[in-house]
Amino acid sequence: MNAKTLYEKVWQSHVVKEYDDGTSLLYIDRHLVQEVSSPQAFAGLIEQNRPLARPSAHISVADHAVPTRDRHLPLAEGLASRQVARLIENCKHFGIDYIEMTDDRHGIVHVIGPELGFTLPGATLVCGDSHTSTHGAFGTIAFGIGASECECVFATQTLRQKKQKTMRVTLNGALQSGVAVKDIILALIAKIGTNGGVGYAIEYAGAAIATLSMEARMTLCNMSIEAGSRVGMVAPDETTFSYLKGRPLAPTGNAWDAAIAHWRSLPSEPDAVFDREVELDVATLSPHVSWGTNPGETSPVSDHVPDPASESDPVRRGKIERSLAYMDLKAGMPLEDIRIDHVFIGSCTNGRLEDMRIAASVLKGRRVAPTVTAIAVPGSASVRLQAEAEGLDLIFKEAGFEWRASGCSMCVAMNDDRLKPGERCASTSNRNFEGRQGQGGRTHLMSPAMAAAAAIAGHLIDVRKLGSTN
Amino acid sequence: MQKFTKITSVAAALREADVDTDVIFPARFLLLLDKAGLGKHLFHERRNARGGGKTDFVLNTAPFDKAEILVAGSNFGSGSSREQAVWALTDFGIRCVIAPSFGEIFYSNCFKNGALPLVIEGDAHERVMLAAESGKPLTVDLEAQTVVLPDGEGIGFEIDPYRRRTLMLGLDEIGSILADDASEIAAFEAGHRKDQPWLFLDDGRLERLFSGTRSS
């Protein structure tokens, strides 16, 4: 009886108090601060003359609006420059450590948190960004919050929250070669829907999880929010511990031993009951691409663009019609016939070293199609430097990719990397919303291997058809 | 925070599911630093024609350009955590969004800004949508937990009691946590530090990591 899940254990160990209305005051261990969601939160603190509850709980970096070419201040774009300057000013004023754009530890919040060992199992971690779910890969309760909640964490180190229901997603079988964890998460979102996870904290479990690297687990947890779940978690195990050991902010010595002992107690009990169970056989999965304007509008690349006429539900039909109109696609056309203008490899979903390695292995000895502009944007400076040490940057450049400095870049198009109206992009990011990569731009989501293959072919293509060059 | 008790207004009808926060408030306007004045960018791409000028989007069309209520399809406000989506809605004058379901972060952001996201599903949602399309005013009464349609039909709704109280009183949540819970937070923190000391970085590790790059 009362066997607890991973989520319930971490939750329980952070409850400051329970109110009689069913909400709890949850203690927040860590907070990542970026330029976009913080100015109004800091302004609120200043207006009310409230100090930070615990300055050492926060680290800060500018990632969304930063250029990936010239990083010298002041930035070329006035508004971005002003926003980054404001962040630096606020960090100085409140005593928060800020990582410069030119620092070797710079990167997207969700890439550098784990790299620095700031993200730890059993902790609560928040950020004014919905993809904070990424950090759940470590067995962390990590979730995105709005600016007002950031202000609350700054001032009180707590948030008043309602406990989520729990959902276990069991991944059975092993992935075939050429198929990636991105395909798992896209297939899952297509299956349960973009609001299938609303109200739930997801735990990913099953045989497939044990074999996944931390990078792959982060990709999985990252896109939990695209299924509607603020929280996606994986139980910590030996893979987690060996990733964290020796990271700059990870515990050391006796503290490390004590931490490991605690972290080993976190996995869900075998007889713990989840509010909802979902199973996915990953052995039969093939590479997926999105065709519409939300991540649930996704199909295996061997499929065709869906025909709204065969959809009986009028609301669904209307949505498909709208998506096809925006995406300028014809019902019934093979997905592999979709020609692209741009390729973007990067983002907090797929901008890690493993992603760069996989993309490079596809690009090696090949050339980007002449009609395609392709950029690779490492998720962090550390990813970039390690990739360069391995010579991956040369493979990208020889293939015809531009090799950039770290940031969100064309995932969100808040800097100068963006699509023009009508342009179409094969992207390793997480959102294919209207205008996400630039006003009027069209996005197809896919794995790094699939994006690299699309760059070469000039159209969407099953990466497995390219065969091997080496 | 502005209180929310009862509003009567025409309602703008947006018959569309999965209206995400990028559609509500495009990312390029996130570079603005203030909460105020964001209403002009609300649904920017839908309201502004590519070549200039206004579209016939519902919020451009009288009387709905003055609507305080928006009725939308399921999963409204899915996607990013940007609170700008709520600030833009409230700045435009919309204080209540009625939909069968919402993106979770958007939903909780509403309550921090005196806005009410109202979950109404199924046939009742369709009746509210039709009422909105009729252009006649509806009433949203948070105290009575009822939406009153132009024909007098009342549709009851459920809402978390804490959130309802926050809106009705216009509570400053941070202020009340600081006033009421500070000693419990301090006590919890002391125990937590004992249990999981590695979660606290005030032992100089942060300083060492950032020595040389520290901005102060």
Ligand code: SF4
């Ligand atoms: S890479 Fe994209 S999804 Fe990730 S934090 Fe940046 S903007 Fe958000």
